[in-house]
Each structure stands twice: as C-alpha cells, then as structure tokens.
Amino acid sequence: MTTDQNLPLKKILPLSSSTTIDGTLTIGDCSTRDLADKFGTPLYIYDAKTLRSQASEYIKAFNAKWPYGVEIHYASKAWINVPMAQFLAGEGLSFDVVSGGEMAVLRVAGVDVSHSAFHGNNKTADELREALENKFGQIVINSVDEIDLLDSISADLGIIPRVLLRISPSVDAHTHAATTTGLVDSKFGVAIENNEAYNACIKINEANHLDFRGIHMHLGSPIFGLEPYIAGVKVGAQLIKQLSDIGILISDFSPGGGFAVAYTDSDNPPAPSAYASAICETLAEQADLLSFPPPRLIIEPGRSLVARAGVALYSVGSRKEIPGIRTYVAVDGGMSDNIRPAIYGSKYEVMAAERPFDPAQETVTIAGKFCESGDVLARDVKLPILKRDELVAIPAAGAYQLAMESNYNLALKPAVIMVEDGKAYVIRRRETYDDLTSLDVTNQIGPLISSTESP
Ligand code: LLP
Helix, strand or coil, rough: EEEECCCCCCCCCCCCCCEEECCCCCECEEEEHHHHHHHCCCCEEEEHHHHHHHHHHHHHHHHHCCCCCEEEEEEEEHCCCHHHHHHHHHHHCCCCCHHHHHHHHHHHHHCCCCCCCCCCCCCHHHHHHHHHHHHCCEECCCCHHHHHHHHHHHHHHHHCCCEEEEECCCCCCCCCCHHCCCCCCCCCECCCCCHHHHHHHHHHHHCCCCCCEECCCCCEEEEEECHHHHHHHHHHHHHHHHHCCCCCCEEEEEEEEEEECCCCCCCCCCCCCHHHHHHHHHHHHHHHHHHHCCCCCEEEECHHCCCCCCEEEEEEEEEECCCEEEEEEEECCCCCCCCCHHHHCCCCCCEECCCCCCCEEEEEEEEEECCCCCCCCEEEEEECCCCCCCEECCCCCCCHHHEEEEEEEECCCCCCEEEEECEEEEEEECCCHHHHHHHCCCCCCHHCCCCCCCC
C-alpha cells in the first residue's frame, strides 16, 4: 500500500484511504477491488479509524470548552445496527434514539443507555413504556400533550424519568426545507412564541412523576454556519433565565445536532472545535450575563460522526449516450441504498476506484438501476471513460444512506463491512432472496385466490 498524499478526494474520503501499488483505492489498507470480489457490490465500507477519530474529536472539542459536564449522544437515525452500536459505545458515545426499533437495537447490542435519550414527535405509549423499562437516561418531550401521557405512564410504572423539553426556537438553520426543524411552522418542539415553551416547562416541573432537567432544541441538518447555533443558544438562555427567575433551575441543555460534513471537494464545513467554540462560548457568556448556573451540555451529532467513515462501492453496468444531451452510466445500486440525491438534490463526488489518478475524459451522470428517472446518484461528474464491471466509489456515504434504504424493485440490501489494518469485518451480511420473502404469510390467502381452471 502507498500513502499517497495526492489521492484525489482525500479530503472527503475516510482517513485511512490510500492506494495499492497499482493505484487501486484502499480503505483501512484493504483494496476496494479485493473487497468487491469478496463481498460483492453494492458494498458499504466503514473505516474504523475515521469513526474513532470523529468520536474522539467531538468528545475532546466539547469537553475542552465546557468544564460543566458534556454528553455526546450519537443520533442513531444516521445509521445504526447492533455491531455499530457496540463499536460506537466502545468509543465513549451515548445515543439518541427515536423509535422502539432503535431502542431494540441498543438492547440487543447490550450497550448502557443510562446516558442516552429517547426523542420523537409522536412517541407511542408503548415506546414510552419501553424507554422507561429500559432505563433510558432521558426522555425528550416534544409536545404539551406528551407531558400528561408520560406522567401517567411513569406513575403506572413507579419510575420518575429525567425529562427535557424540546423547544422550537424560531431560528432559521438555512438548510433544506425538508430538514429544517427549528422554525415555528414545524412538527418538532414546543414553540418559544407566546410563552408556550415556558408554560410547558412549568407544567413538566409540576408533574408528579417527571424529573424536569432542562431544554433541548435541534435546528435542522446539515447546518454549515455557526450563527444558527449562536442564535439558538441565546433563545435557550432566555428561557433558562425566565425559569430560574421563578425558581426552576435547569441542569441540562442541548442544542441538538446537525453539524455539517463535506460531501464534495468544494464543501467547507466548520470543524467540530468551531461548533464547540460557538456553542460553549455563547452559553458561558449568556450564563454569566443572565446569572444562571452553567448547565450540563448534551450534543447530538449523527452525520458528522459517521458520514466520512463510509464509502459506497458499486460496479459499473450499462451506458447510454444521448448525443448532445447527456451520457448515463448505470451502477448496480442507486436510490434503494441512497435516496438523498432524489429527495434532497444532494450532491456527491464519484471516483473510479481502480484508477483514481486517471484524468477525467468525459462528463457523465451516474444513474442507479431502479425504475425511476429520478434515480441518479451524481449528475454531470467528470470521470475517465468507465468500463463495464469496473468499480466506482462514492465517498461521504456513511450517514442517512443505509438509514433510509429500501427494497424498492425488491433490491437486496447491501452488505456492510468495517475495515481496519488490512482486515475486513462483516457487520451486516447482504440480503438474500429468502430474506425478501421471509415476512410473507402464504398459508392463509388460499380462500381468496380464484381458481385458475377454466369454468
Ligand atoms: N438530534 C435530533 C433531535 C435530530 O432530529 C437529528 C436529525 C439529529 C440530532 C442529528 O442530526 P445530524 O447531526 O445527523 O445532522 N435524512 C436527512 C437528515 C435528517 C436529520 C433528522 N434529524 C438527510 O439525509 O440529510
């Protein structure tokens, strides 16, 4: 293996990326060609080194700037499964979960959830019960009606959970409309307007079976600027001050997640330390100005912990040239494993994984294999002339791709591996045709099926 500093897209590829002597992209010292031969494509590859480095960067950056207690909760929705949960817990992370399903994965993984949080805008009574029974560290209440629901479930179970209120602070995160969450017209959080959030905090504080700990907000995702966090923290601080004036002291504060990552060479997101400085300095300044004790800080990065660690590897298939219009090159995955370009117009870079140094010869659109024209992974990217069966790699593939995958066209969900020091560890096997039919109940429909014999 070489450690080529000139490797194109190095900035967005996993930290351990390099090339073999013959120029094939390697991740964790594993040749992408060897990985494709062994595990097939599409293949999702997570680099353990990048995951470790991102986790420790967040832990260090926030602890260095906030001596009053910090918890880093990985937003599991970015992608989780049992081995990934075990790996990330081993790196010192707690979790943010939003469903009974995510809780179940953590339960099977056997990780400690006493510092993890249960979120969601429509938690069911069953899910709330599961969260209490599983001893989740916090429940983040999202709406006024959830206060009574949780209070009565807690009373039933004889448990007094620690509770935060998610507020909607009316701060524009300047991100995609589908992933903006902090504005007044949002299904998330109790509005700061008209003292709604303030009154909800009082209601939680007065509830008999809830231990009111603090406030939470999540402004959207990805947020490339620091200003939305600064504005959000200031709104939160005003509320903390209002509450402390009536004797309600807040011990926990969370500005959520949403920290951006580079998907393309031209993206320049702030470093974790820059987000940490903006958040911690504003909170410290506000605590001083408004005279409230600095609360514990809870941070919820999802994408920024896992996106760069992941690479999606595909094999090239058919090619369609439309003279003067566009050339489509299709790969063996697409919107079933990465729906983000189709629904958000997300941009990705593409690399010819077996010859990353070859000069670009043409502009092509990398299409998927699914029956929709919108199934495109990258539009108008410059690449060498790709041949059938060669490999292409899409970097920054670790977040919200597998998390939003589907079986559209009954595609088989790809295998997922983790790599380090020349070894590949399967963390999810590829789906099989048997898996596809495994939920089908075939012994009951008989009476409904018309006879195929002619009358
Ligand atoms: N905390 C809360 C309460 C959230 O709702 C989210 C994401 C996060 C933390 C983590 O945000 P992150 O650090 O990963 O940006 N499917 C979209 C992203 C939706 C994010 C939803 N909430 C995408 O593919 O971009």
